[in-house]
Each structure stands twice: as structure tokens, then as C-alpha cells.
Amino acid sequence: MANDKYIVKSLGTIGSAFFGSFRTLREVQRRTIPPIRSGKDVLVASATASGKTEAIVAPLISRTLDGTARGLPRIRVLLTAPTRALVNDLAARIEPPLTRLGLSCGRQTSDHRDKSKEPFVLITTPESFDSMLVRDARLEAGRVTDHLLAGVSAVFIDEAHLFDGTARGDQMSWLLGRLRRLRQLNADGGSSDAKRLQVCAASATISDPGGLAYRLLGTDAVAVQVPGLRQIDVFGNSAAPDWFPLESSITIENLRDRLGIVTFTNFLEQAERRIWQALSSGDDDRMRKALVFVPSRKLSDELSTHLNSTLPLHRDLKVLPHHGSLAQGVRENSERTFSSTRDAVLVATTTLEVGVDIGDVDLVVLVGSPPGTRSLLQRIGRAGRRIGRTRVLALPRTGIELAAIASMLISARDGILEPEGYARRWSVFVQQAASFVAQGRPRGRRRSDLLDLAQDVWPEKGRGTPDEIVDRLLDAEYLVEGRGRLAIGEHWADFFDVGGPGMHANFGSSSGGIPVVDANTGEVVAHVAQRPSEDREIALGGQRWDLQAIDGELLLKPKGAGPVRDSFQYAARRGPTDLEYAVHVRRGLGHGEDDAPLINSPRGWIWLHFGGSAYQTLLCHLLPGLSPTAGLAGVAVKGIPSDGELNQLATDRDELRVAVEEHFEELERLLAVGPYQRYLTKHCRQRVVTGLFDLPSFQDWLKTRRVREIAPDDPCSKYICTALVERR
DSSP, X not given: OOOHHHHHHHTTHHHHHHHTTTOXXXXXXXXXXXXXXXXXXXXXXXXXXXXXXXXHHHHHHHHHHTTOOTTSOOOOEEEEOSSHHHHHHHHHHHHHXXXXXXXXXXXXXXXXXXXXXXXXXXXXXXXXHHHHXXXXXXXXXXXXXEETTTTOOEEEESSGGGGSSSHHHHHHHHHHHHHHHHHHHHHHHTSSOOSOOEEEEEESOOSOHHHHIXXXXXXXXXXXXXXXXXEEEEEOOTTSOOEEEOOTTOOHHHHHHHSOOOOSTTHHHHHHHHHHHHHTSSOGGGOOEEEEXXXXXXXXXXXXXXXXXXGGGXXXXXXXXXXXXXXXXXXXXXXXXXXXXXXXXXXXSGGGSSOOOOOOOSEEEXXXXXXXXXXXXXXXXXXXXXXXXXXXEEEOSSHHHHHHHHHHHHHHXXXXXXXXXXXXXXXXXXXXXXXXXXXXXXXXXXXXXXXXXXXXXXXXXXXXXXXXXXXXXXXXXSEEEETTEEEEOHHHHHHHTTTSGGGSOOXXXXXXXXXXXXXXXXXXXXXXXXXXXXXXXXXXXXXXXXXXXXXXXXXXXXXXXXXXXXXXXXXXXXXXXXXXXXHHHHHHTTOOTTEEEEEEETXXXXXXXXXXHHHHHHHHHHOTTOEEOTTOTTTEEESOOOHHHHHHHHHOHHHHHHHHHHTHHHHHTTTTOOTTGGGSOHHHHHHHHHHHHTHHHHHHHHHHOEEEEOOTTSHHHHHHHHHHHSOO
């Protein structure tokens, strides 16, 4: 392998701008720069804060500059990130070295509109990328002669794990396919260079880098995987509060016994006490900042408000809120204040799970349990960059959460990520058909153009599925056809507001809701889904307020410190339990892969299947003696199945397929099929659900279930019975 000096020198002036005069590279940079510089499409899997972004962006820019006139205003490199906050974060990291090189950098989101400046590097989201493809063609006499993105020769996809097995990930594959076709068409006309589009991506949490590289970047893509995990230190339970390293000798059972449950009774007081114990342990200079992850916006309001009235009594700590219903300005202020303040606690939902730069974090607190190991790694990866070890305080609220988080922490320590399933979400083709046809305005698109694109992106024998979907869209007049060209129908023209933001997203969206206004400043601080029934005292964003409803707004007047009495109700619903989470519960409770325990609980017989919400839904339809039970969704049901019943089901593939197809609408809500699923034919919808459900895996799972009664004093029985009682 070439030495650092040679690798940096191969980048020319780009090397010194990105890596400085010392020219010492990290391992991921040594292994990533040469293949990207040679023109390969590369997916990089490496730990958080390991230098992935620079390892990819620097050689992409270096290669793009080969033979390119710097002074020509043209977007040459496109960087994509899943959120606007990450776009801003990328810009803050990339703009300084680009400025030193005399190259321009811009952002294109709903907050920043720099595309008209045609910067050399443009950073955007998938939705804005989609919008630019539709809106930014250059026409002469009604024909496309050029396009804003026709000069793009390299694309970088950040946080690629968020595009793995999701509708947005499928959308990204289609956007790249459209960009390749756009470049080729313009290259034929002489307005774009003929160099092949180079696409690279990065993530810290990918179970199958090679598979994702193939699906997202293309058949010739390669994966560079650089192992490297920081030491994880865990804070012990309240009986013996102290830090201990998560060494290889510690088993899941050992760890479970050393963590403690924070019960729903007096939860805020217990959580505050444990957080302060962790922050005040050992050397205070090493424990200044904590990032607290909570599972809901309501709990973010309640806990941040409670901590704001109690933690400053111990130390001069700022307590800050962060969740999706808070106004953008409030969230950004929390990020800036946390980054610049020596002593601070930031209470966030998943809004801060991915890598927005909020500075040094000494402690990550996990209230409840993340949905899986990837999510856990993203959260705890925010801490320990300064000292090279990650410190974690786990605050599970039930035995189920305790079991799950113990299993996830062991998997994180060992670098084990469960494989992601993959099946095509044809709902994305519906959205892309609308977007691609709109891009062809004013002349529209030939049907063959749309089908050729589908074959490029998702090859299949013949054109059965795309043809079937296009016929359905034409029959319903969502698309119309005339003179051999497809155009957007009247209904879709109104629904999508063609060219507007509604056309370009593959995730569900909701309206902003009722504005909540600070009476002192007049600023909107949040949006909520429903109006409270009466004026009252309320917790929001780390503060106590007096609430009044006035003329369509909710007016807040600041109130002094005190106990949390109430908080807003948000529209978010509890999501389904994934199979991965249920498996972690099983492992955490000490059961093997085949175990399916039966417990005689105060509510009657409870069967722990550990299969997740989708498997549970189908089982309850197939075996009418089983029924869901509150508090154990996706983990257990009421009733007593037999090994014989389960084995009989496992042997009849046709019966299972018929059951999935019969109940496909219910399963759609559990399998993240994408927001445009309803536009598909019934047959296509059933096919998508069957693929995502993965019948062969379900059959294998059924075959291994061993239903066995366990004793009342078994730890599993204790934890399950606790979960049935302590819910909120």
C-alpha cells in the first residue's frame, strides 16, 4: 500500500487543502482515496468520526478537476444527505478547504437556495435532488438543450445506512439512474463531458456493505470496510453506580444484571438522579456534556423541563431540548448552544441520531431502548471522540427494554449488525414516474423512455411490473397519453402541485399543525397537532409555561421553575416492533434461537414468540386462539399454540402466501411500503408485501419455534409480568 505522503501528493493541491501540511492519514483514508482517485464507485463503511467524509470528497473533487476549467460556472460534484441539518453540517466541514482551493460550495434545500449560483460543489437532500431534475431543464423552442445538473460528474451519498431497505433508498437509486441518462443525453449533444458518473457513499452502520454498494451505487461498485470500535464504558445500576468497561468477558446476562430499571413511577426524579450520578462520577473535567436520547417528543418536553429545574442546583448546567415539533430556530439554537457551552445537557429524540456536529459529548444517556443495534451505534457514536472511549448510561423503563438494550450493547461491542432484508418497493416507481414525466415538460415522455429507465434501474425479465403500473396510472387518469407521449393528469397536477415540493418525497408528511407562540418574543417555538381542552400550565422545550389559546394560536407565557404537571400531546404513533428488536429481547432474556417461552401471567397464558409485529399479525390471523396483548406488541401474544400447529403452518407455503395476500393491507402498515403504495394494482401491492414480509424466512422461523412453559421464578417471567404492569 502506498504511504501517506504519496497518497496525499496524488491529490495535488486538494491533498494539502483537506489534510494539511502534516499529511498524516487515518486508516480509512489510506484505503479509500486510491480506489476513488482511480475512478471506482466506492461505499465506505467505517466508524463514526473516522474521517470518511474527507476520504471520499477529496479524491472525488481531485478527479473531477482533471481537465475541468475551474472558472466555468457549473455544478460538478453533488453531495446528498438525508436531512437539512446534515446538509448544513456537511457544508460547514467541506466549505473551508474548498475556499482555500478557490472553489465554491452551496446548499440547495428548503432553507438554502444556492443552485442558481452554480457552485462547484452543491450539497442537497434527495427530495431537492429530485426537484432539481424536474425544474431545472433549459429549454429552447420547447426542447431541452441543457440542464443544471448536466455537468455533475461525481455524487457522494452520506449516511448511506438510512437509504438501506427504505423507500428513500430506492428513490436514490432512481435519481442516480435519471442523472446518468441526463448526462448521457447531454453528452451526445456536447453540453456535458463524457466521463462516467462516479458515485460514492459512506456510513458507520452497515451490516452488508457489499450488498448495499451493489444496490445503491451499481454493479461495479466496491466496498471498503475499515473495522474500528471505541471502547464502551457503561454506568452501573443505582445499587452500585460506577463505570465499568464492556469487556469481552461480560455476557448479556452479566450486563443485564448490572443495569437498572427506571420505573414509570417517579420516572423524572429517578432519571434526573441517575444522570447526575453519571455526570458527577470520577473526574468532573471528563464529564461535562450529556446527550440524552428519549423515545418521544412528549418525554423530551417533560424530561428537559424537569432537568432544567433540578440539574442547575448541582452545577451550572444548561439544559436544552431538541425534537421535530420544535421550530427550526429553537432546534438550531439548541445545537449551537450545546456545542459552545462547557457544561450542558441536550435532551433529543431521533432528530440527533445521525451525525450533525454538536461538538464534544462526554456521555450518552439512552432512555428506553433504541429499535436496533444500528440505531444504538449511531447514538452512542456521538460521544467519546475527545477521549477515545464511549460512555453510556442506559435507563430502561421495563424488563423488555432492559433485555433489548443489554443485547444491543453486546452486539455493538462485538461489531455485530443484523442483516437487512431487501425487496423492491414499487410504490417508488409511482413517484418516480410522476417526477420523470414532469421533467419532460412541455413535451412529456414517451412510454418507452419510462420503461427503459425502469429496466436500467431495476432490471427484470420483460417489463411486466412497470407496464402493469403504467397501465393502472393511465386507467385512473393519474397519467394521460396523447400523440405517443405521457403527461401528468389533472388529478395529479393538483395533488402534486407539479414541480412543487409535494412531488419529490417518499416518506409520509404531516401539516405543520397549530403554532405555539412565545408571548414575550412573538416567535413560533413549536407546532402541535391538537389544541388542549383548557388553558393550563404546560412543559415545552425545557421550560414551564402558562398556556392560553387565542385566535388559532397557542400563546405561551414563561413560568418559573417547578414540577412538571402536563405537556402537549403529539400526533406521533408508536411504530411497529421490528423482528430485530424482538430478537434482541429474546437474547436479553437469555433464550436461544429456537425458544418460544410460555408464561402463566396474571393476565393468563402469554406466549413469547419474539417475531416482531408483522409476524405476530399473520400468526393471529392463522391461529385464532392467539390475540395481541398490550405492552408486549411484536414480542408476545395471549394464548397457547402448540408445536404441531406451528410446524403444520410451516409446511404449507401456499396457505401462508394466501394469508399474506388476504391481509396485505394490514401488513402494509407494518412494512414501510412507501406513501404511494395505494396507486399500485392490488396484485402489485400484494407482491410488494409478500417480498417485504419474506415468506421463506417466516417459514424457517416457524419451524424452529419450541413452545415450552417456564417457571414463575424464571427471570423472563419476572420481566414480562413487570412490562404488563408498568406501561405509559
